[in-house]
Amino acid sequence: MAALNTQANIKAPDEFYAELLAVHEGRTKAESDALNARLILLLANHIGDRQVLAEALHAAALEE
Amino acid sequence: MxxxxxxxxxxxxxxxxxxxxxxxxxxxxxxxxxxxxxxxxxxxxxxxxxxxxxxxxxxxxxxxxxxxxxxxxxxxxxxxxxxxxxxxxxVVWNLGKVYFDERQVFGFNLLPEQGHKRPAFINxxxxxxxxxxxxxxxxxxxxxxxxxxxxxxxxxxxxxxxxxxxxxxxxxxxxxxxxxxxxxxxxxxxxxxxxxxxxxxxGRVFEDNFLIADVVMEAKFPTERWFWFDPPFNRGQSALLHKQPDNVWRIDFQLGWDIDRDEELKPENIDKRLKAMLGEEISYELEWSSIYTFQCxxxxxxxxxxxxxxxxxxxxxxxxxxxxxxxxxxxxxxxxxxxxxxxxxxxxxxxxxxxxxxxxxxxxxxxLNSSRSTDFITPKSEISRIFRDAVLDLSERYEATRPMVNSGRLSVPCTYDGSPLNGPDCATMPERTRPGSPMVDAPVPGGWLLDQLGTGFHLLAIDSEGTDTLRVDGIEVRCLDLSTSDDAIGHLRQRYLGNAAAAVYLVRPDQHVAARWDHYDAAAVKAALRKAIGR
Missing domain, CATH: 3.50.50.60 (FAD/NAD(P)-binding domain)
Incomplete structure (x- = not known):
């Protein structure tokens, strides 16, 4: 029961990518790191499902 | 004196x-x-x-x-x-507040539930x-x-x-x-x-030092546990304020690893820290101070x-x-x-x-809990500090991350799941009182449930018939009969019956549940008692 969706799932991906970069615009590395951490925590909370989160952690680590 | x-x-x-x-x-x-x-x-x-x-x-x-x-x-x-x-x-307290930098991030209540004789904590x-x-x-x-x-x-x-x-x-x-x-x-x-x-x-040594200062002072702070992450008066570190009886206040300053203990313990240096935290005008008497490091x-x-x-x-x-x-x-x-x-x-x-x-x-x-708290309070790497601060920043605004804020997961009793002493469970009853759990207090006629148990094996029977005090291998099992007709608010039902119509609990002398059934069966109780004493 694969829980993590690793298929393309975002409509208008170029726009989302641009928004992601835009929110980091003009921020220092430290500010961006903090923003990324907040973003991860908010998204993780939205997902909630521990199985999905575990699979996402594993997938992001790019390990076998 | x-x-x-x-x-x-x-x-x-x-x-x-x-x-x-x-x-x-x-x-x-x-x-x-x-x-x-x-x-x-x-x-x-x-x-x-x-x-x-x-x-x-x-x-x-x-x-x-x-x-x-x-x-x-x-x-x-x-x-x-x-x-x-x-x-x-x-000093009875249930409330805690968490501060980050100069802001209050949120407050919490450790015992939001009614129907207990004892509070979440006393100091x-x-x-x-x-x-x-x-x-x-x-x-x-x-x-x-x-x-x-x-x-x-x-x-x-x-x-x-x-x-x-x-x-x-x-x-x-x-x-x-x-x-x-x-x-x-x-x-x-x-x-x-x-x-x-x-x-x-x-086990694990934590490379950190904490200064305890117990001060006697007249202060108007409420009886709450206040915890600061990275406050202006102790940058990059944490601090704690907590009230004890006799106007004694426990103040804890995280100091970091490379410190001069003798310097830090000098009353004039403790005084500087206290004034930076509580204001120049405070007057107090230092009752006790100590620097500790710790291990798990x-x-x-x-x-x-x-x-x-x-x-x-x-x-x-x-x-x-x-x-x-x-x-x-x-x-x-x-x-x-x-x-x-x-x-x-x-x-x-x-x-x-x-x-x-x-x-x-x-x-x-x-x-495990104490190590996790320590890792949150004193992040060990740049990235762990980034996430820690992110949790605190978000928690000021959103409920989402507040459960992750860890200024200490305050002591709760262990449920002995999988203990060799545990007997049968009954699936329709509440999870919190499953075998191995400490009994949950509840108001009962004449006082409180736990006060009626005392020391010794007990059978707690709720809306159940036929139970009686019994002796097994020379051990007395005293019976306590209760009825939900005396349970207007429903604490007993909620804590012990769940969806069952009746309940029989075998309770150990340390007030942990040994076994439970939805009806009384003397042979089953005897077998569970023998199991609970390691036979």
Whole structure:
């Protein structure tokens, strides 16, 4: 029961990518790191499902 | 006026044992008269098990030390007959606040649920807890219970064989020897008994220092636990403010690793920190200060032949979460009834293995929680600090991340899931009272459920018929019949019945659930009781 969706799932991906970069615009590395951490925590909370989160952690680590 | 920790409370007195030709044998010798050793002695004495407590000192602990006593240990102290004076003296609190930088991030309530006799926590200096326990011990002694407390008695040697242990004890009058069927080492994190037996005590060292300042001051802060992450008055570190009785305030400053202890402990330097935190105009008297580092570690097992370990001698945690003295009291709660049954020959000696199984589980839970708190409070890498700060920043605005804020996961009792003593469960009943769980208090006619249980095996029957007091292998199981018709608010139903129409709970002497059914079956109860005593 694969829980993590690793298929393309975002409509208008170029726009989302641009928004992601835009929110980091003009921020220092430290500010961006903090923003990324907040973003991860908010998204993780939205997902909630521990199985999905575990699979996402594993997938992001790019390990076998 | 001298402080109570400066007055000898159990000064050395020569014992007849010191003049005996051959070493006198005692069923139980408890080493250490801290909260854990004293609670164990009181518990055993109440059950008529002769017990001698020895301690190299003769006073209660110097300084407040353990200050937060949690609900379950208060219930244990109630069972031991000394909960009331402690709760009356203590500062009751349920609320905590968390600050980050200059802002309040959020507040929390530890006991949002009604229908409990005891609050989530009281704050009470360890020296008061010891004083009340000594008082209770003296009261039992006066009633003729077999208990003795010997101050100025220091164990200097201990050896054991299968039948018992021999202790050599040094006193002002010179050394003497004692024999014991059982020795319980409640002699603290640096346990000399553990060292004498050459047993390991391993775990994780945290590279950090904390300064405790207990100050006496008139202050108008509410009785809440206030915790600061990275406050302006202690940049990059944490701080804690907590109220104790007698206008004593516990203030904790995280200092970091590379510090000059002697410098930090100078009153003028403590004064600078206090004024930066509380304002230039404060006036106070410094009652006690100390710098501590900490470790999270435990023994491989808490039971070595005829010697058992309880409290900090067996396991040590960081102070965040108040899991030291609280877990030590739960050790004694678990151990006393087992030792009693083994000494009386009513349970096999192997019952004591379940002390290991259950309290190792408790210790591991405490170490895990305490290590996680410490990792949150003192991030060990750049990325862990980034995430920590992100959690705090978000929590000011959103509920989402507040459950991750970890300024100490405050002590809750262990549920002994998978314990070899657990009997049958009933799936329609609430999860929180499954076998292995501590009983959850509830209002019942005439008072509180836990007060009606006392020490001993009990059958709690709710809307059930046919139950009666029974004896199994010489052990009495007293029956407590309750009815949901007396349960207007529904606490009993919610906590013990769930979807079942009736319930029968077999409750152990330490008020943990052994087994439960939705109807009474004497044969099933007998089988579960035998299992609960290790047969």
């Amino acid at each position: 001298s402080k109570i920790f400066e007055v000898p409370l159990y000064p050395y007195q020569r014992s007849a044992d010191q003049d005996a030709e051959t070493p006198v044998r005692h069923p139980v010798v408890v080493v250490g008269a801290g909260p854990v050793g004293l609670a164990l002695a009181v518990d055993l004495a109440m059950q008529d098990v002769p017990v001698v407590v020895i301690d190299e000192n003769d006073k209660v602990s110097r300084g407040s030390r353990a200050i937060c006593f949690a609900k379950r240990p208060l219930e244990i102290l109630d069972r031991l007959g000394c909960g009331d004076p402690m709760v009356e003296k203590g 009470l200096q360890q020296y008061y807890v010891e004083q009340y326990l000594v008082g209770r011990l003296r009261q039992l002694e006066a009633e003729g219970k077999p208990v003795e407390l010997r101050g100025g008695n220091k164990v200097i040697n201990l050896s054991q064989d299968e039948a018992g242990a021999e202790l050599t004890i040094s006193t002002a009058d010179g050394p003497y020897r004692l024999h014991a069927d059982w020795v319980v080492a409640c002699d603290g994190a640096a346990s000399p008994v553990r060292t004498m037996l050459g047993l390991d005590f391993t 570690r435990r023994m491989e097992r808490f039971h070595e032949g005829r010697v058992l370990f309880a409290g900090d001698s067996a396991h040590q945690v960081s102070p965040f979460g108040a899991r030291g003295a609280n877990s030590g009291l739960q050790d004694t709660d678990n151990l006393a009834w087992k030792l009693k049954l083994v000494i009386d020959g009513k349970a096999p000696i192997t019952l004591l293995k379940s002390y290991d199984a259950e309290r190792l589980q408790g210790a591991d839970e405490n170490i």
